Amino acid sequence: MHVLGHLSVEEFLRDYWQKKPVLIRNAWPGFEPLLPADELAGLSLEQEIESRLIIEDGIPGDNDSGPWQLKRGPFSEEDFRSLPENKWTLLIQGVDQWIPEAADLLEHFRFIPSWRIDDLMISYAVDGGNVGPHYDQYDVFLLQAEGQREWSIGQMCSEHSPFVKGPQIRVLEEFNESDSWVLNPSDMLYLPPQLAHHGVAKGECMTYSIGFRAPSQVELAQATLDEILVSASEDIRYQDPDLSLQKHSGEIDSSAAERLRNTLKAALTDDTACQRILGKLMTEAKYPEHHPETIDELSWTDAEQELNSCSQLRKSEFSRFAFSHNGNVIEFFYQGQYLTLGTQELPLIEQLCGGNALDVGAILELSSSSDARNLLTTLFRQQLIYTEE
Structure with a gap:
């Protein structure tokens, strides 16, 4: 509408x-x-x-x-x-x-x-x-x-x-x-x-x-730092190969500020990293303390049986899903976490990130691979999707 x-x-x-x-x-x-x-x-x-x-x-x-x-x-x-x-x-x-x-x-x-x-x-x-x-x-x-x-x-x-x-x-x-x-x-x-x-x-x-949702500069900076630190290299350091003689040796001039800015920006040139920062931050649960417990013993066989016996599948009301697509990789974000999948799983991901009511037939049809089944089992275990029955 x-x-x-x-x-x-x-x-x-x-x-x-x-x-x-x-x-x-x-x-x-x-x-x-x-x-x-x-x-x-x-x-x-x-x-x-x-x-x-x-x-x-x-x-x-x-x-x-x-x-x-x-x-x-x-x-x-x-x-x-x-x-x-x-x-x-x-x-x-x-x-x-x-x-x-x-x-x-x-x-x-x-x-x-x-x-x-x-x-x-x-x-x-x-x-x-x-x-x-x-x-x-x-x-x-x-x-x-x-x-x-x-x-x-x-x-x-x-x-x-x-x-x-x-x-x-x-x-x-x-x-x-x-x-x-x-x-x-x-x-x-x-x-x-x-x-x-x-x-x-x-x-x-x-x-x-x-x-x-509109994350503040503080929230974005913290999320960015968390992501950068995972792959940060000790070999990438502040450098000044363009250094020239300064009038005052104790001065930190605008050129130094520009070098710092460029060093930090270099860590954010990868679109995948930036998408991951947003994906994890923007899918964090609003009230994580109220999430139901994970059902660890649930298997794909259990999940498949649920799917085959239901007429309606829904995303849980507290679920937050998103995805990014880069080259031959899909990153699926859920509740501040993510899974990396092949592009063949894109139709399934698009289904999950669509409306709240999910097409059971389409989900079953798209669950033939082990990655798809692992993903759906994970979502059932965390009670992020459920059958109305």
């Missing part, structure tokens, strides 16, 4: 992605929420599900709560009974990790590479509920699921933008509104990174936020 309304994917990528915001009216005609508000609140009672409550004016009777109080789940029914009548918001992160239908919703955003998609967050708010003017460091689509929310956008921000002192959440000290819209069910707003925005519920409402 096309979720960009009047825009084509080409127009969106060319004119808006990471460039400027765009409001798409009736982006998802007839959209039906995945679950009602009471079931969403029920998720916040679970220990393993990441949830937050944000109350703008604090909790009545709690002198220490102050403005913009943040509470982290899991919550109890008593927590909800103690909430004020208005100006509070419940946020449930990573809903796609727990509900297959939520994982399937993200399929509609695969016009962005799937390894860039992070998660689906659902926000339920009562009248006036909001989290203050703020900015995100990643792209986000805000799909209005129920009710109305008024969104305002403002200035571009950075790590130097001042925040209000005191609140437990990051609320911008300044918000220079440049535009605003009231979103109705099925409307969607796209926001590029670092754009200030502020959403206020008009009555009860639910908003679905589709966020994207």
